Amino acid sequence: MIRLAWRQFRTEAMTGIGALVVVAVVLAVTGPHIVDVYRASPSQLTSTDHGLQIALMAALLVVPALVGIFFGAPLIARELESGTFRLIFTQGVTRARWLLVKLALVGLASSVLAGGLSLMVAWWANPINIENANRFSLALFGMFGIVPFGYALFAFALGASTGLLSRRTLPAMATTLVGYVAARLAVTFWVRPHFAAPLTNSFALTANSQFGFQGSPSGLQVVVQNPSIPNAWVLSTAVADRAGHAPTTAFLSKACPGVVGGAQRASVGKGAVGKGAFLGQMQQCFTAIAAKFHGVVTYQPASRYWSFQSYETALFVALALVLAGLSVWWVRKQLT
Amino acid sequence: MTAAIETAGLTKRYGRRVALSECTLSIPTGKVVGLVGPNGAGKTTLLHLAVGLLEPSAGSVKVLGHTPAEGPEQLGRVGFVAQNTPLYAAMSVTDHLRLGGWVNPTWDMALAEQRIQHLGLDPHQKAGTLSGGQRAQLALTLGIAKRPELLILDEPVASLDPLARREFLRALMAIAVEHGVSIVLSSHLVADLERVCDYLVVLVAPRVQVAGDIETLLAIHHRLSAPRRDGLRLPRDWEVIEKSDTERQSTLIVRHDEPIHDPAWTVEQLDLEDLVLAYMSRAAGSGAQTPTLVGAAR
Numbered sequence: 001m002i003r004l005a006w007r008q009f010r011t012e013a014m015t016g017i018g019a020l021v022v023v024a025v026v027l028a029v030t031g032p033h034i035v036d037v038y039r040a041s042p043s044q045l046t047s048t049d050h051g052l053q054i055a056l057m058a059a060l061l062v063v064p065a066l067v068g069i070f071f072g073a074p075l076i077a078r079e080l081e082s083g084t085f086r087l088i089f090t091q092g093v094t095r096a097r098w099l100l101v102k103l104a105l106v107g108l109a110s111s112v113l114a115g116g117l118s119l120m121v122a123w124w125a126n127p128i129n130i131e132n133a134n135r136f137s138l139a140l141f142g143m144f145g146i147v148p149f150g151y152a153l154f155a156f157a158l159g160a161s162t163g164l165l166s167r168r169t170l171p172a173m174a175t176t177l178v179g180y181v182a183a184r185l186a187v188t189f190w191v192r193p194h195f196a197a198p199l200t201n202s203f204a205l206t207a208n209s210q211f212g213f214q215g216s217p218s219g220l221q222v223v224v225q226n227p228s229i230p231n232a233w234v235l236s237t238a239v240a241d242r243a244g245h246a247p248t249t250a251f252l253s254k255a256c257p258g259v260v261g262g263a264q265r266a267s268v269g270k271g272a273v274g275k276g277a278f279l280g281q282m283q284q285c286f287t288a289i290a291a292k293f294h295g296v297v298t299y300q301p302a303s304r305y306w307s308f309q310s311y312e313t314a315l316f317v318a319l320a321l322v323l324a325g326l327s328v329w330w331v332r333k334q335l336t
Numbered sequence: 337m338t339a340a341i342e343t344a345g346l347t348k349r350y351g352r353r354v355a356l357s358e359c360t361l362s363i364p365t366g367k368v369v370g371l372v373g374p375n376g377a378g379k380t381t382l383l384h385l386a387v388g389l390l391e392p393s394a395g396s397v398k399v400l401g402h403t404p405a406e407g408p409e410q411l412g413r414v415g416f417v418a419q420n421t422p423l424y425a426a427m428s429v430t431d432h433l434r435l436g437g438w439v440n441p442t443w444d445m446a447l448a449e450q451r452i453q454h455l456g457l458d459p460h461q462k463a464g465t466l467s468g469g470q471r472a473q474l475a476l477t478l479g480i481a482k483r484p485e486l487l488i489l490d491e492p493v494a495s496l497d498p499l500a501r502r503e504f505l506r507a508l509m510a511i512a513v514e515h516g517v518s519i520v521l522s523s524h525l526v527a528d529l530e531r532v533c534d535y536l537v538v539l540v541a542p543r544v545q546v547a548g549d550i551e552t553l554l555a556i557h558h559r560l561s562a563p564r565r566d567g568l569r570l571p572r573d574w575e576v577i578e579k580s581d582t583e584r585q586s587t588l589i590v591r592h593d594e595p596i597h598d599p600a601w602t603v604e605q606l607d608l609e610d611l612v613l614a615y616m617s618r619a620a621g622s623g624a625q626t627p628t629l630v631g632a633a634r
Contacts, residue, residue, distance in 0.1 A: 004438045007431065008424075083422035087475075090387050090416035092408050092440040092482060336390050 001093050001101045009106050012071055016113045023059070023117060026052070027124040034124075056121045060143040063117055064151035065180045067110035072159020073172035075106060076327070080167040085335075095331045103324050107156050114152030118144055136233040136305050138188065145309040150316035155180045157320035161327045164335070187315065195311045198235050198298040203227050205239070205290035219249040224295050231302035239293045247293055256285030338401040340365045340486050340518045341386050345395035348381050355381040357542035358395070363520065363535065365400070365486070367549075368512050370529030371522035372612055373539035379522040380419060382539065383490045386520070387416045400485055412442050415484035415517075419491045421475035425464030429457050429474060433481070440482040448481035469500025473507065480511055487511070489521040493528055505532050526609045538612055540619035550608060557611050560588040560601040578614040589614040 006013075030052060037044050076099070079085040089095055122144045135144055142151065158179050163172035205211070210225040222239040240246055247255075300308065339362045346359040356378040363369050371379050384390040385397050388405020397403075402410045423432060429452060437443040452459060455473050457466070466474065472492055479487050489508075493501040509532050512519050523529050529536065537547040546553065557577070564586045570576065575591040589606065590596070596603050606614075 001439060004435055007427070007435070007438075082425065083418065083420060084424055086389060086416070086418035087422045087424075087478070088439070089389060089405070090411065090414070090418070091436070092412040092442065094405075094408055094411065097408075098439075333391075336384070 001097060002105065004088075005102045005105045008102075009071075009109070012106075013109055016067075016071075016109065020113060020116060020120075023056075024120055027056075027120055031124045053125070056125070057143065060118055060121055060148065063114045064148060064155045065177055067114055067152050068155025068159040068176045068180050069173045071106050071110050072156040073163045073176050074169045075102060075160045075163060076331075077163030077167060077169040077172045080164070081169060095335070096328050099328050099331045103157070103160060103327070106160075107153055107320070107324070110156040111149045111153045115146070115149035118148040134231050134233075136231055136300065136302060136308075138233075141192075141233070141308070141312075142184065142188070145306070146313045147309055147316070150313035150320070151180075151184070153320040154183065154316040154323075157323035157327075158183075161323045161330075164327050164330055183316075183319070187312065191315070192308065192312060193235055193300075195308050196300065196304055198300055201227070201229070201297050201299070203295045203297065205286075205293065205295055211239075211286060211289075213252075220252050222247050222252070222289060222293070227295065227297055229297070229299055229301070231305070233300040233308075235298045235300065237295060237297045239289070240296050241293050247289060252289075255288035256281065338365065339363055339398070340367070340369070340400060341520065342398045342401075343382075343385075343395065346382075346385060346392055346397050347394040348378075348385060348390060349393040354542045356385070359539075359544050360395075361537065361544060361547055363537070363547070365518045366516070367518055367535040368509070368533045369518070369520040369535040369537060370526075370533035370550075371520060371537045371539060372526055372529055373522075373524065373541070374616060375524055377524075377539045377541045379524075379539055380490055383416075383488055383520070383522060387414055387488055408441070412440060412482060413485045415479035415482055415487040417472075417475045417479045417487075417489040417492055420495065421471045421492070423463040423466075423471060423474060426462060428460050428462055429466075430459040432463060432474060432478060433459075436478050436481055442483045444481045444483050447483075448477050451477045451481070467500070468495050469497070469504065472496060472500070472504050476504070476507065476511075480515065480517070483515075484517060486518045486520070489519070491522055491524070493523065501528065508532055526612045530608050536608070536612075538615045540616050543619070545615040545619050546611075553611060554606060554608065556591055556593050557606045557614075558590050558592060558596050559604040559606050559610065560590055560596065560598075561604070562586055562601045577618055 030049070034045070034049055037049070076085075079088065088098060133140055135141065141147070155176065159172060159176040162175045162179065163169060166172045166175065205224065212223050214221045214223050224237060224239055226234045226237050238246060341361060341363040343359050343361045346356060346361075347354070348356040359382065371382065373379050381390065385392055386399050386404055388403075388411075399410070400413055402413075404414070405411055424435070427435070433445065433448045433452065436448060437445055452474075455470070455477075457470055457474065463471065463474065472495075476489070476492070479489070492508075493504050496504060505528065508519065508521070511517060512532075521529070521533075534550055535548070536550050536553060538545040562585070564581055564584055568586065570588075570590075571592075573592060574588075574596075576588055577591055578589040580587050588601075589610070
């Protein structure tokens, strides 16, 4: 059965491996050069270098979805569409075994493909990222580490099971894309922040803190720039007094009479103000706020990066296994 | 002896639609069985139930004494060629033979290769580019090279031209003789089955109308004709399958286990097509009419 599964997956597998090899060559050729240039002077990176960087990041973002769409969705749907499931279900292997072998082989390949690509790009981008980027940030967390393995496995299982239920390849592909994006967004914004209770730090507002105002339904808010916590994932930053309350609109209009009226139109940064008078008023306003309030930042520290990677990977692998289990049950009991 | 296919009250519903109703059959092994009925009669449903592609809504079906598709062993004992002979279009003839070996522990590669060679198929040709007749032959090769005890074919010749049809049926007969395998094939054309079958099941949605050895069936059904007269009374043990009157003459198709020697009637031998048509028109005329006349051969 494993030989049949491989025979049917051969073309896709070769395409995937081919693409991976091409990327590997490009990375091997450009990697050392980019690092040299970057070390010497980052401004000398050409637009081609930047383009390559962006293309690779984009690839890391979409590859798990692609394996779901192109490896997962057709896996069963194509057999159902063409009627060949009637051929294979009446041979000497049980349906459950047929599906398990296919899921295991192609699922593993999906995971290795997406994870392998991520590792390669991580190697290539590492010298830059170490100095420049926060791997715990929302933008990068899902691209590196071990999560791509889990994402790809999940996307693949999602594709396979929607293909099984819809019995048609194209709708399954579309559903897989939508479902994968939805799952990623939901986990990123609703689940990942709760893997561990965030830490909270208070920091004094200083003359260097960039701050501004922001209108919100509950009134005017003071916003300050995130303090620098290396490689941490900052969840929120707020301004509060000793009792933990944010400045009230009443307080603000008293402390900053000239500023607040105009502030509601837009967030105003320190450097963005041209007029001297306004700048003076801002300074006054800020001193008044800093005397009574401090900044509060909630964050996940850098030391939690790998445990968060593990939790998120485990979550997606578990989802993939659930989908695979449901698919096997469906193929055994419901599929006709 | 274990029956090739044994069903009891076998029923399959799709939502509200009843595709097969209360089917009770016992098809012996060692036969070439024709399953005949109009399109949509439930033939495919019955065959899919027998190979485990479908699960019954009610009743039971046993194939060679076991539940269909209950495990690899049972799957290996029953060969199946589905309607329209599905094959992997992108795979070559050779690939299909290899595939057969990969998924069947009892695969007979020598037999498969010999058949392909005998048929003159190009082993490297993709299945998607084969003609209908060649596809059917390849599918049949897959079905037989796993060395089943029972081979089931769903409308195997429906899409073939007359020549390919004849060749296919000839191949099927040769297989039945050489390998001693029981065969069940369905068709909506009696002519296809007449040539190869020795056992017949007539299915008109959603019921089995009659089943039995063809020889026996022909012996116990009679066409009677006589000048038309009123107040016709027939012996009680004659079962009238079809009755048609013209102004002058009455014609009956009667089931009666003994030969009929009634001087009032001219008795003629029926051919298989007439017999099948009689049951079909009876079923069409009275959808709700009861049973299922079964097991003429028992």
